[in-house]
Amino acid sequence: MLTPELTRGFTLIEALVALVILVTGLAGSATLLLQTVRQERESGSRRTVLRLATSMADQLRAVRRPDGRPAMAISGIEPATACAEHPPSCAAEEAAGLLRATWMAEVASALPRGASASVVVPDPLVPEYLLSIEWPTTGDGTRRLELPVKT
Numbered sequence: 677m678l679t680p681e682l683t684r685g686f687t688l689i690e691a692l693v694a695l696v697i698l699v700t701g702l703a704g705s706a707t708l709l710l711q712t713v714r715q716e717r718e719s720g721s722r723r724t725v726l727r728l729a730t731s732m733a734d735q736l737r738a739v740r741r742p743d744g745r746p747a748m749a750i751s752g753i754e755p756a757t758a759c760a761e762h763p764p765s766c767a768a769e770e771a772a773g774l775l776r777a778t779w780m781a782e783v784a785s786a787l788p789r790g791a792s793a794s795v796v797v798p799d800p801l802v803p804e805y806l807l808s809i810e811w812p813t814t815g816d817g818t819r820r821l822e823l824p825v826k827t
Contacts, residue, residue: 714814724786725809725821732779732795733825736805739772740827741765746803747772750795787811790818803827 686694739747747768748758755769776795783793791811798806807823 718813718819721787721811721813722819725811725819728779728783728786728793729807729809729821729823732775732807733805733823735775735779736795736807736825737827739768739775740803741768744803745801746797746805746827748797748800749773750776750805751797752776752795783809 736747736750739750741747741762742764743762745762745765747765749755749769749772755766755773758772759766759769779795780793783791787809788811791809793807793809796806796808798804803826805825805827807825808820810818810820812818
């Protein structure tokens with residue numbers, strides 16, 4: 677017959693079961709924490725991309741050629757080439773070329789390695805631009821934002 681002194685405490689099986697439950701809970705918490713950190717990082721990248729794109733859109737609206745056409749230097753064409761047929765637009769084209777270089781540098785420094793950005797002029801006669809930013813994400817490949825801008 678067992679005395680009260682011998683029945684106090686936990687058995688080895690009870691302690692192991694409690695330990696397994698504790699480890700399972702901690703592993704679930706660690707997984708949740710890692711997923712939350714990853715999603716927060718991705719959310720930060722999306723906020724940065726949106727800020728960069730809207731900033732560029734606002735600046736594009738401020739750069740205007742006198743003839744009403746889009747500034748072609750923003751798409752990577754040399755400013756001198758872009759204003760060859762309309763010399764009064766050279767100042768706007770030079771400003772657009774500088775704006776493009778500044779924006780590309782800002783995109784490269786603000787986003788993760790492997791990010792890219794471009795500005796396309798769909799129709800050279802209509803003052804519209806298409807901003808595109810692509811950036812890598814953890815585990816999912818890449819994300820892309822395209823923002824049409826009418827001036």
